Amino acid sequence: MYCFNNILRAGGNILPAMLVSMLMLTSCEYEFDVKGLEQEGRLFMLSIPGGADTTVVQLMSTVPIGNQAQEAVPVDDAEVEMKIDGRPVSLLVGDGSDEDIPEGARYVVGHLAPGTEVGIDASVDGLDPVSAVTSVPPEFPEHEISVEKVELPEFDSNGIRKRQLSVTVSFTDDGQTEDYYGIQVCRWYAIDRHYDPDRVQVPGEDEYRFMEPYLGEITPGDIEISSRNAPLTLSYTRGNGIYSPSPDKRTMLIWDDAGFNGGEASIEFSTDYTADYDYSFGDAGYVSYLYRYKVYLYRLSPELYRFVKSNWIAWDSQLVYLGLASPSFVYTNVSGGLGVCGGISCTESPWFDNPE
Template sequence: MMVKYISFMIILGVSLLFTSCVYHFDLDEAEGIPKLVVYSYPGSGDTTVVCFSRSLPVTGKGEIVSGLTGTDVRLEVNGTPVGLLWTDKALPGVPAKSYYTVQRYEEGDRIRLTASAEGLETVSSVTTIPAPFPLNSVHMERKPSDPGTLQFQINFTDKASTVNYYAVTVKERTKYWRNGDSRVYYDEEYTAYMDWNDEPLLKVSAGLDEILIGDYTYYEQLYIWSDEKIQGKNYTLRLNKTYISDYETSIQGEVYTNRKQYKVCLYSLSEEFYHYLKSMSEQVNNKLGESELAPVRPTYTNVENGFGLVGGCRMMQTEWMDGVKE
């Protein structure tokens, strides 16, 4: 199946950017001092974006403002400085009020980011670019033992010489045709919730939360795993969802044909990125913490003296695939 590298998806750019106000702190240590927050995901595409904001401690007032200007920032690749540009307006793949550079990376490149802003402590962060996702094939079929289930089978071969971290998410699109008209009338796209009961790599024990509350939920439907149990092996990851065949809908006397399509997005993550996403999932599942029956779990950060994430990532995705026919 044809696969291609693309710019990092908005789900990881925008959604993670707006989590910048979530962090763990100690009231005795924070003393109301704001910190520099940085998010950057080098390796996710040809363009590296760096977004800054100023944190708002619990003792402070006001709102989180993204796109902090007047920041002195330095990006280095294997010790060599890389020039960064600033944009006030949004560009393709680049949000407004951010720094960016067009830079391709190789596996193992070491990225160091340092930044300072007036009134805030200088921050620094280091990450490493992982190898591309080692995909062999993606296959969809109706589960033989349960025809009402559509199963995605993702075959890959893990690299034995390194510790590797991965993630997958599935996009779902519904397209509508007016009967008698070959043109697509309307389509909608969203991230699909997947069932991983057939996938041991994704089964996570949430401890007491799991006993008292129920199933584990992955943050933003990003299903993450490490190669701890499959290091160096060929493996097929299995994800399920309810099978929906093409169907017809009548709206105000017009008949429309509805068809499902799917796209599988695959990520190879740095260790830092993996731990960040893991901490976000733990927060989503910390229902006891929300009820003050357990400590609130901290958000992982690899930004020294600040908050946020600088995480290496490689991403690929399939083309849109039509659902399996009956």
């Protein structure tokens, strides 16, 4: 056997070399030109028929990454044609006075019933024409909704027990189709005045009004759902409004029917609860704030769901930016372009009084 002392002697001479070697393991970054990118822009179309009594078509143009100096092609003069169940319809042009209809967007007024097919073609000089087709999904299936107050074991800083609003929707899924659902809970309040108006003024309308932008924050971990997949969150305003997928403002939970296709299903989640309360002005009187709730249930078309999901994934895909994960695309059903034309149907619940 070899004598290990010689090894130790040899190692003493090598140790400095080892340390130098380790120090050389540093990283660096450098730039490189990217070749093979598209040189022309594309038309971006956004239309979500069925969610409101107005169907809006927004057009925008993109600029190719490889030619950023190029200016976006104006789309004000774009030619847009819409067919509803195969029949052409006349489109109006928004002037920006309605916050739900952006300036320059095309729109048509009229409720679209479930099953209505909507086809849109658009073209503008300088860009390839685009087209898309979607259908308004059926209404949300037969369901039961409960809105309850839940007492939590914790207490707030004022020593008051914390409470949450628990919303449960039970329904039966259609086993013949792939279905995509959404839910929003909106809170409304009314003002009941009991004060001397010469001494106190409280602005606002007395009647119930939508407390915008407040909805409450839904904790994803508190959602119980029949779907095998976790629900996604999205901010949505009825019409054409899709916001970045963040649990804020007009949060919509959307989910698919994976795992319960054709069976009984439910979704249960909790959000903020605020009890009716009085605000006192001393001997001048008081004002009461009274709350109630309305639940909006949605069915999304497959195109719209995939678009939302792909957006959702794109937002969270740090690994994609590092080239360490599968490519993450923003889904599109707009042939020749980008964006989405995806139908949605909405079912409103009756009013739910503020649970005691």
